[in-house]
Amino acid sequence: MTPSASxxxxxxxxxxxxxxxFLEVADAxxxxxxxxxxxxSQPAVTQAINKLERQAGGxxxxxxxxxxxxxxxxxxxxxRVRRALARLDPALVEVxxxxxxxxxxxxxxxxxxxxEAENFTLAARKLGLAxxxxxxxxxxxxxxxxxxxxxxxxxGIVPTRPCQALAQAARLAFSELDxxxxxxxxxxxxxxxxVVVGALPLSRSVILPRALAEFRRRxxxxxxxxxxxxxxxxxxxxxxxxxxxxxxxxxxxxxIADVRQEPLFEDRLAVLARRDHPLAGRRGLTMADLxxxxxVVTRRGVPSRDQFDAAFASRGLPAPERLLxxxxxxxxxxxxxxxxxxGCISGxxxxxxxxxxxxxxxxxxxxxxxxxxxxxxxxxxxxxxxQDELMALIxxxxxxxxxx
Numbered sequence: 561m562t563p564s565a566s567x568x569x570x571x572x573x574x575x576x577x578x579x580x581x582f583l584e585v586a587d588a589x590x591x592x593x594x595x596x597x598x599x600x601s602q603p604a605v606t607q608a609i610n611k612l613e614r615q616a617g618g619x620x621x622x623x624x625x626x627x628x629x630x631x632x633x634x635x636x637x638x639x640r641v642r643r644a645l646a647r648l649d650p651a652l653v654e655v656x657x658x659x660x661x662x663x664x665x666x667x668x669x670x671x672x673x674x675x676e677a678e679n680f681t682l683a684a685r686k687l688g689l690a691x692x693x694x695x696x697x698x699x700x701x702x703x704x705x706x707x708x709x710x711x712x713x714x715x716g717i718v719p720t721r722p723c724q725a726l727a728q729a730a731r732l733a734f735s736e737l738d739x740x741x742x743x744x745x746x747x748x749x750x751x752x753x754x755v756v757v758g759a760l761p762l763s764r765s766v767i768l769p770r771a772l773a774e775f776r777r778r779x780x781x782x783x784x785x786x787x788x789x790x791x792x793x794x795x796x797x798x799x800x801x802x803x804x805x806x807x808x809x810x811x812x813x814x815x816i817a818d819v820r821q822e823p824l825f826e827d828r829l830a831v832l833a834r835r836d837h838p839l840a841g842r843r844g845l846t847m848a849d850l851x852x853x854x855x856v857v858t859r860r861g862v863p864s865r866d867q868f869d870a871a872f873a874s875r876g877l878p879a880p881e882r883l884l885x886x887x888x889x890x891x892x893x894x895x896x897x898x899x900x901x902x903g904c905i906s907g908x909x910x911x912x913x914x915x916x917x918x919x920x921x922x923x924x925x926x927x928x929x930x931x932x933x934x935x936x937x938x939x940x941x942x943x944x945x946x947q948d949e950l951m952a953l954i955x956x957x958x959x960x961x962x963x964x
Contacts, residue, residue, distance in 0.1 A: 570617045570752075571741050572637065574665035574734065576648075578608040579641050582620065585609060586638050589627035612637075616744055636747055640740035643942065644733040651729035655722045656705035663701060668730040670697035671709070675727040678716045728800070732938075735801030742944040754783040755947050758794035760808020761858070761887050762827065762906045762933060766961050768807055771953040782946050790887075791862070795819070798938060804947050806936040807954060809863050809906075820939045824955060825962035826930030829867055830910035831922040832903040834896050840920040847871050847926060854882035854901040856892045863931050868904045871926060893918055908933075908961050933958065 573579075577598075584594035585605065595602040613620050620634035630638055648668075652659040673683035673694065680698075684691040702709050709723040719727065738753060745752025759768050764786075772784065787794060787803060795815060797803040810821045831850070833840055839849075851872060858865045865885075872879055884901070886892060892903045896919055903919075907928075913919040935951065943951065 570615055570744065572615050572737060572744070573611065574737060575608075576645075576663065576665055578612055580645070581605050581608045582612055583638065583641055583645070585621065585628055586630050586634065589629065591628065617748055633744065633747055636743045637740055640736050640743060644736035644740075647729050647736065648733040651722075651726040655709070655726055656707065658704055659701065662704045665734070667697040667701050668726075669734075670694045671701060671723070672727045672730055674698055674710070674717065675719045675724060678718060680717070732801045739942070739944055742946065746945050751779060751782045751946070753944055753946070754785060755944075755950055756785045756787065756802065756804045757950070758798060758803040758806035758808075758936075759786050759788045760791060760794070760806065761788075761889060762809065762909055763807040764788055765889050766908050766912050767954060767957050770957040770961075771950065774953050774957075775950050778949065779946060784950075795936070798936065801938075804937075804941070804943065805951065808933065808936075810932040810934050810936065811863070812932070814936075818939050819936055821932075821934055821936050823932040823934040824958035825933055827933050828907045828928040828930055828963065829864055829904055829926075830907040830928075831924045831926075832892075832896060832905060832910055832913060832919045833901075833922055834899075835917070835920045837900060837902075837920060837922075839902075839922055843923045845922055845924045847875060847924070848877055850902060850924070851877045851880060853880065854884070854899065855880050856884045856886060856895050856901050856903045858887055858905075859885045862887070864904070864906065867928060867931070871928075889913070906931075906933075907963055911963075 577600075581594060581598050581600065581604075584597045585591060588594045588597060591602050591605050591609075595605045598605065609620065616633055616637055618633050619631050620637060621628040622631055649660055652663055669687065670683070670689075670693075673687045674680060677683040677686060680695050681691050684694040687694060698709065708720065709726075710717040710719055742753025757768065768786070772786075775782070775784070787797065791806075791808075791811075794803060794806050798806055799816070799818060809827075810823060814821050831845075839845060855868075857868050860869075869879060882901075884895065889905065889909055892905065893913060895901055896903050902922070910919075910921050914921050935954070
């Protein structure tokens with residue numbers, strides 16, 4: 561049966577106190593012991609569990625004479641809540657041990673917003689809240705912590721280092737709770753959550769469309785978002801938990817320790833031109849033959865551009881003077897089709913353009929080094945089933961698209 565998307569999708573409360581109580585019951589197997597450990601009344605524990613069960617769509621515990629035991633649904637939620645709090649709590653304690661007991665999700669969302677905007681008014685606008693509400697939430701955190709979380713300057717407010725670490729931990733904790741919603745929906749045969757892909761140029765024109773088309777046939781109502789943009793922006797979104805994974809050219813070495821890279825295949829560059837270009841019929845062209853041509857290439861700092869520049873520099877040739885920089889294959893195609901300019905792009909992308917009769921691949925005697933293409937993921941990320949299925953399809957279509 562095809563999973564369905566409910567217009568009244570369930571969502572677990574971000575009430576951190578309730579989630580902590582839930583784990584206390586799971587660990588203690590008793591409402592009484594959980595109440596003692598959480599320093600709340602037993603009726604408060606019962607109320608928190610009942611509310612979470614309504615939000616989760618069913619029982620989280622089996623009630624027996626021997627105690628409370630997690631159901632399968634409860635295990636699903638407990639796994640994500642433990643991961644969320646394992647992210648959040650060390651950062652809270654680093655600012656002040658008291659915050660682990662007092663900080664609320666609303667306060668942390670306000671903190672994240674102000675960290676990003678470095679301005680209370682802009683943060684409030686982004687969060688859809690009144691400015692005094694955001695200011696009060698941050699002030700309450702500072703009062704509980706007995707320390708400033710922002711430095712006030714003439715240019716705005718700047719988060720301290722512990723504040724930045726807390727905001728990052730809170731982002732990833734909330735991302736885990738988003739994953740919990742998706743896992744619980746999957747448990748009930750519904751579609752939940754959202755798959756968010758960061759797509760670099762090669763993946764957008766070849767691998768990802770094929771994988772998404774097949775994924776859509778399997779899961780027709782699963783929400784999917786594809787973000788394209790500069791690598792640095794996608795990486796920042798990945799590390800904040802806003803993007804699930806990035807597909808495209810890998811960086812050597814990996815850009816930072818909290819991400820990991822999974823190579824799928826090696827790609828090599830190719831030179832393209834319009835089909836009736838004067839050079840289209842020539843054999844054994846060299847980079848020296850092409851040095852004086854106009855070029856459409858990617859921007860500096862991108863691996864393919866580094867290889868393009870090195871192809872001239874390593875032979876003592878002057879760098880081409882007529883360059884147009886773009887990461888858009890569509891723009892490159894249209895410029896090449898309307899001019900004598902040449903394009904230097906991924907060999908896999910080139911094959912897609914040539915096979916459709918849109919451009920011609922020049923016969924250039926250049927031994928381009930291989931570029932690893934693959935997935936970039938957060939190091940300790942645990943995907944939902946839908947995210948895992950899409951990555952499996954990407955691996956499949958990447959294998960099929962790899963140069964032979």
